[in-house]
Amino acid sequence: MIQPEALIQLxxxxxxxxxxxxxxxxxxxxxxxxxxxxxxxxxxxxxSGKTTLLNLAGCIDKPSDGTVWIDGQDTTPxxxxxxxxFRARRLGFVFQTFNLFPVLTAFENVxxxxxxxxxxxxxxxxxxxxxxxxxxxxxxxGQKPDQLSGGQRQRVAIARAMIAEPALVLxxxxxxxxxxxxxxxxxxxxxxxNLGTGTTFLFATHDPRVMERARRQVSLRDGAIEDDxxxxxxxxxxxxxxx
Amino acid sequence: MLFNFAIRNIxxxxxxxxxxxxxxxxxATALIVFGGYKENSFLGVRESTIRNSLGHLQIYKRGxxxxxxxxxxxxxxxxxESIRKAVEADPxxxxxxxxxxxxxxxxxxxxxxxFLATAVEPSKDKNMASQIIxxxxxxxxxxPDGIIVGELLAKSMNVRPGDSLTLMTTSVNRSLNAxxxxxxxxxxxxxxxxxxRSLKMPLAAAQRLMHTAKVEKLLVLLKSTDDTAxxxxxxARTLAAAKFDIEIRDWQQLATFYYQVxxxxxxxxxxxGCVVFVIVVLSVSNTxxxxxxxxxxxVGTMLAMGTSRARVWSVFLAExxxxxxxxxxxxxxxxxxxxxxxxxxDIHMPxxxxxxxxxxxRILLEPSILVTTFxxxxxxxxxxxxxxxxxxxxxxxxxxxxHV
Ligand SMILES: Nc1ncnc2c1ncn2[C@@H]1O[C@H](COP(=O)(O)OP(=O)(O)OP(=O)(O)O)[C@@H](O)[C@H]1O
Ligand SMILES: [Mg+2]
Numbered sequence: 206m207i208q209p210e211a212l213i214q215l216x217x218x219x220x221x222x223x224x225x226x227x228x229x230x231x232x233x234x235x236x237x238x239x240x241x242x243x244x245x246x247x248x249x250x251x252x253s254g255k256t257t258l259l260n261l262a263g264c265i266d267k268p269s270d271g272t273v274w275i276d277g278q279d280t281t282p283x284x285x286x287x288x289x290x291f292r293a294r295r296l297g298f299v300f301q302t303f304n305l306f307p308v309l310t311a312f313e314n315v316x317x318x319x320x321x322x323x324x325x326x327x328x329x330x331x332x333x334x335x336x337x338x339x340x341x342x343x344x345x346x347g348q349k350p351d352q353l354s355g356g357q358r359q360r361v362a363i364a365r366a367m368i369a370e371p372a373l374v375l376x377x378x379x380x381x382x383x384x385x386x387x388x389x390x391x392x393x394x395x396x397x398x399n400l401g402t403g404t405t406f407l408f409a410t411h412d413p414r415v416m417e418r419a420r421r422q423v424s425l426r427d428g429a430i431e432d433d434x435x436x437x438x439x440x441x442x443x444x445x446x447x448x
Numbered sequence: 449m450l451f452n453f454a455i456r457n458i459x460x461x462x463x464x465x466x467x468x469x470x471x472x473x474x475x476a477t478a479l480i481v482f483g484g485y486k487e488n489s490f491l492g493v494r495e496s497t498i499r500n501s502l503g504h505l506q507i508y509k510r511g512x513x514x515x516x517x518x519x520x521x522x523x524x525x526x527x528x529e530s531i532r533k534a535v536e537a538d539p540x541x542x543x544x545x546x547x548x549x550x551x552x553x554x555x556x557x558x559x560x561x562x563f564l565a566t567a568v569e570p571s572k573d574k575n576m577a578s579q580i581i582x583x584x585x586x587x588x589x590x591x592p593d594g595i596i597v598g599e600l601l602a603k604s605m606n607v608r609p610g611d612s613l614t615l616m617t618t619s620v621n622r623s624l625n626a627x628x629x630x631x632x633x634x635x636x637x638x639x640x641x642x643x644x645r646s647l648k649m650p651l652a653a654a655q656r657l658m659h660t661a662k663v664e665k666l667l668v669l670l671k672s673t674d675d676t677a678x679x680x681x682x683x684a685r686t687l688a689a690a691k692f693d694i695e696i697r698d699w700q701q702l703a704t705f706y707y708q709v710x711x712x713x714x715x716x717x718x719x720x721g722c723v724v725f726v727i728v729v730l731s732v733s734n735t736x737x738x739x740x741x742x743x744x745x746x747v748g749t750m751l752a753m754g755t756s757r758a759r760v761w762s763v764f765l766a767e768x769x770x771x772x773x774x775x776x777x778x779x780x781x782x783x784x785x786x787x788x789x790x791x792x793x794d795i796h797m798p799x800x801x802x803x804x805x806x807x808x809x810r811i812l813l814e815p816s817i818l819v820t821t822f823x824x825x826x827x828x829x830x831x832x833x834x835x836x837x838x839x840x841x842x843x844x845x846x847x848x849x850x851h852v
Contacts, residue, residue, distance in 0.1 A: 265752045265845040285845065286757050293754025300849070304749040308456035313449075320449055321754060 297366030476779020503667030524662030552617030567654030584609030584633030748848025768833025776825030
């Protein structure tokens, strides 16, 4: 059954990669549902299928088998490029390597998703300023990515992922390129955004600090879910508040 | 935003963009210089063909063009003076000139050769400089038996100004007739074949030689070539109203040589254009393709974030367009600069095959050539990015994102 409150639901999802003559199974019959407002970490050893799962949940890849439901809708039969407007409206992406547009300033990078939605110039400016301030970079708006530190770049990327007010933000190893101090700052920011806006976050990570902060931890092994655990009371208050 | 993005991306890899711009500039310059040379040649050949030999219009007795003549001047104009009067009343007409062309034998007493003569009204024909006098003088009204002879024919006949030659031809009543003429000058037309056979004589002398008062045709020279069509129509109407039984051809119907030049140059120009087009297309699409390859992850990010395929495509199309605009502007500037320079320094070109005189290299800088060149540059660069852009927009998102 589809749970009505589930934002994402994966049912019996498998993913095989053809590799020469053989096929590599990256996911084998995964069932997972993520509710609105969750702050979830996908963990597991290298090659366990974290990135693959994230790509499927992010509608940028198709499962070999099974179905991916988002917002109560089966996205599996719809072509990826036809899901582009859906991704622009409902999903945000944060990458390990930040993936900012190098020729655009911090301001313009954050503004980019709003250009896709065709928002007016004045509203765009207000929103971008708001989100740059939100990630603590109000004074860096005119700088290009190569003039920013790694942590600052990831903050710009987070503002960019958040600006269109998505329901779900997918982040693959968001802290892996950062030193531990900077990573902690980024995690604080993500947690604050999750609690403040109710946006759902799904991470793939190796980073124990991320796992520690996550209120739910789904661990994968060899393409299957090994463990799915909710965190301690420490975050329960915040979670309830967010909902 | 799209153009801003495109321009910044162009300047991202300066060296590659510079090479592409150089190719575009080279292409534009080639088009401007050769196109301008071609236009200038057309204009030159056209005007010299008209003003030196054909005239803008030629008036004949009806039937002249269609039917084969069995005797000289069978279709000759009889009342040339009244036709001339009617035609010259048109203010667009500069002058008219009556002619007979005839063939025959020329002899110096020892040997004979075939000649091709144009019989002209010396005072009229003087202005139509189809030949350059090498020795002696041009024909004149007070030398009724004077002729000028092509320099190679003169050499072969071993005559110089002051010597005499006998011309023999068939008269209108099909009898042979001969006349002694005085060589007053020798000339060159620049074309060897003509210089070996042709001579010019006064119209009156030719009429005496052929026992006729007719002329073959009346050439009409206009003040401006642009008036040709209108003047032709009006002249035809005027002459028809006055009951003259004539027909008219314009220079476009007569200038076979001009059209051969046009066809030849357009052929060369078309070929050159194709070569330039291919080079530019390959170069620009290569640039756009390398840009896309380098930015695979960026494209993956755009697509993941929900950028439509059409938008990704337009990003790269805009880059091609921007390259085309910059390259086109630079190319037009540099091309016209080079053309101006060439016109300024007077480059002497050797005589073309079949000619004996060279000419000055001139490039006609017409606005239409510049506009066309710019348009071609923009169009080519844009077209070149269509396919790479489509490929970019169809990249596999996950693979693009993991591209290093
Ligand atoms: N494009 C591909 N072609 C072939 N095999 C692939 C491809 N992508 C992933 N795989 C395989 O699928 C499996 C799962 O990969 P995935 O990238 O999801 O793991 P991961 O948990 O994200 O690993 P890591 O922690 O190293 O990022 C691995 O065995 C991997 O080799
Ligand atoms: Mg991974």
